Amino acid sequence: xxxxxxxxxxxxxxxxxxxxxxxxxxxxxxxxxxxxxxxxxxxxxxxxxxxxxxxxxxxxxxxxxxxxxxxxxxxxxxxxxxxxxxxxxxxxxxxxxxxxxxxxxxxxxxxxxxxxxxxxxxxxxxxxxxxxxxxxxxxxxxxxxxxxxxxxxxxxxxxxxxxxxxxxxxxxxxxxxxxxxxxxxxxxxxxxxxxxxxxxxxxxxxxxxxxxxxxxxxxxxxxxxxxxxxxxxxxxxxxxxxxxxxxxxxxxxxxxxxxxxx
Amino acid sequence: xxxxxxxxxxxxxxxxxxxxxxxxxxxxxxxxxxxxxxxxxxxxxxxxxxxxxxxxxxxxxxxxxxxxxxxxxxxxxxxxxxxxxxxxxxxxxxxxxxxxxxxxxxxxxxxxxxxxxxxxxxxxxxxxxxxxxxxxxxxxxxxxxxxxxxxxxxxxxxxxxxxxxxxxxxxxxxxxxxxxxxxxxxxxxxxxxxxxxxxxxxxxxxxxxxxxxxxxxxxxxxxxxxxxxxxxxxxxxxxxxxxxxxxxxxxxxxxxxxxxxxxxxxxxxxxxxxxxxxx
Numbered sequence: 317x318x319x320x321x322x323x324x325x326x327x328x329x330x331x332x333x334x335x336x337x338x339x340x341x342x343x344x345x346x347x348x349x350x351x352x353x354x355x356x357x358x359x360x361x362x363x364x365x366x367x368x369x370x371x372x373x374x375x376x377x378x379x380x381x382x383x384x385x386x387x388x389x390x391x392x393x394x395x396x397x398x399x400x401x402x403x404x405x406x407x408x409x410x411x412x413x414x415x416x417x418x419x420x421x422x423x424x425x426x427x428x429x430x431x432x433x434x435x436x437x438x439x440x441x442x443x444x445x446x447x448x449x450x451x452x453x454x455x456x457x458x459x460x461x462x463x464x465x466x467x468x469x470x471x472x473x474x475x476x477x478x479x480x481x482x483x484x485x486x487x488x489x490x491x492x493x494x495x496x497x498x499x500x501x502x503x504x505x506x507x508x509x510x511x512x513x514x515x516x517x518x519x520x521x522x523x524x525x526x527x528x529x530x531x532x533x534x535x536x537x538x539x540x541x542x543x544x545x546x547x548x549x550x551x552x553x554x555x556x557x558x559x560x561x562x563x564x565x566x567x568x569x570x571x572x573x574x575x576x577x578x
Numbered sequence: 579x580x581x582x583x584x585x586x587x588x589x590x591x592x593x594x595x596x597x598x599x600x601x602x603x604x605x606x607x608x609x610x611x612x613x614x615x616x617x618x619x620x621x622x623x624x625x626x627x628x629x630x631x632x633x634x635x636x637x638x639x640x641x642x643x644x645x646x647x648x649x650x651x652x653x654x655x656x657x658x659x660x661x662x663x664x665x666x667x668x669x670x671x672x673x674x675x676x677x678x679x680x681x682x683x684x685x686x687x688x689x690x691x692x693x694x695x696x697x698x699x700x701x702x703x704x705x706x707x708x709x710x711x712x713x714x715x716x717x718x719x720x721x722x723x724x725x726x727x728x729x730x731x732x733x734x735x736x737x738x739x740x741x742x743x744x745x746x747x748x749x750x751x752x753x754x755x756x757x758x759x760x761x762x763x764x765x766x767x768x769x770x771x772x773x774x775x776x777x778x779x780x781x782x783x784x785x786x787x788x789x790x791x792x793x794x795x796x797x798x799x800x801x802x803x804x805x806x807x808x809x810x811x812x813x814x815x816x817x818x819x820x821x822x823x824x825x826x827x828x829x830x831x832x833x834x835x836x837x838x839x840x841x842x843x844x845x846x847x848x849x850x851x852x853x854x855x856x857x
Binding site: 453 | 676689700
């Protein structure tokens with residue numbers, strides 16, 4: 317086999333193996349939810365670190381994204397005399413798409429990297445092996461609590477982002493574009509259907525799972541000392557961000573098909 | 579000051595069982611086409627201390643991790659406490675691992691937990707009452723003479739203190755086997771002697787079988803030529819010409835076990851590598 321083909325063959329096999337390992341990893345992290353012992357204390361601690369710790373960035377991102385949306389859309393809508401629909405535009409964009417994706421990306425940047433570096437450091441200093449040697453399953457103790465906390469907290473953070481995004485849009489509409497506040501909120505509220513909220517709140521469940529499992533997966537596979545920890549951290553952030561955007565596309569397509577029939 | 583340390587129960591070796599604690603039968607393992615261990619066979623008997631010698635990077639730590647199933651062999655068979663662990667699942671291995679204490683090369687203490695929580699980790703995992711955990715942690719820390727570090731974080735301990743805390747963590751549940759992975763690696767001679775004194779103390783006071791990995795000959799020979807005197811609470815040399823009969827040697831070279839025998843046999847070995855290694 318020529319050298320180039322041989323290299324492609326090796327890389328392809330490695331990728332398939334990584335996907336296989338990741339699938340098993342995900343399965344174990346979910347299956348552990350139904351196995352004892354349960355580490356509820358770790359779940360709460362992680363919920364605090366991941367969820368409460370991410371509130372400031374989610375608040376700021378949500379508020380300013382809503383504001384920018386209102387700023388940009390009002391100008392375009394005014395050309396058609398439809399500036400009154402700014403609220404509708406902002407709320408639909410935020411709730412369906414921007415709040416889940418942006419919150420996912422922000423939490424991914426903060427926590428997928430954090431998990432990869434924390435578990436990676438534990439791996440290279442043999443703390444994970446020490447845990448196994450002491451009779452504790454690191455998947456149950458370290459991975460499953462992070463996965464459960466991230467899924468639950470990202471769901472709640474997305475609701476915060478939805479709210480703050482709509483509020484940011486209102487702030488810009490009322491104080492900068494001199495629109496009527498009641499008109500904005502009525503338009504924003506009336507545009508929303510059950511399907512929009514269902515779509516917007518289903519996505520963070522998947523995104524939270526991706527952030528935690530990718531962060532932990534790269535952390536637990538770390539080799540090569542401190543340099544390896546840095547590499548795992550970067551890979552975790554890059555892969556989780558790309559996966560969030562890719563899965564968002566798949567979910568949007570699936571949701572449109574489920575709720576709208578096309 | 580002399581003292582004795584009270585633990586919850588006696589080790590299995592103290593119950594008079596004659597069954598080997600560890601058995602390796604033709605064990606081989608490799609990583610990425612590189613064979614690390616080739617056809618390794620040996621045993622650790624009850625009450626025995628086996629010292630595994632060999633140059634750095636020869637696979638000593640890999641062998642130690644095979645003993646309690648942290649790594650799986652490519653071929654061969656490993657028995658731990660009489661049970662074949664070669665094909666056991668991770669979940670089946672956990673109960674056996676709780677009977678094994680392991681001291682890692684750099685201590686491997688959980689850096690986000692205080693010394694108390696590190697040492698009492700196993701007991702806390704089993705939801706033992708807080709009073710019992712506190713008492714046994716203090717007992718264990720007293721054994722390694724580090725009771726004052728109870729509330730400290732590992733980051734505030736020196737390298738030698740971390741190893742001693744790691745020993746305290748390994749012995750707290752009075753295991754049936756202790757695995758020491760280069761416990762003196764990277765330490766100065768005085769601290770190394772302190773650590774070896776603790777290993778000898780553990781051997782002579784508690785009588786737990788153990789497998790100790792090292793590339794430092796002076797540590798190995800200190801162990802066979804000394805005993806722990808409980809009345810003086812320190813390690814003392816054995817009378818001239820006497821050696822500890824329960825301590826014997828294994829030597830790894832180029833992935834193969836080239837020696838398995840007593841101190842006298844090691845010293846008189848005609849193997850060129852061993853002669854050079856001992857020189």
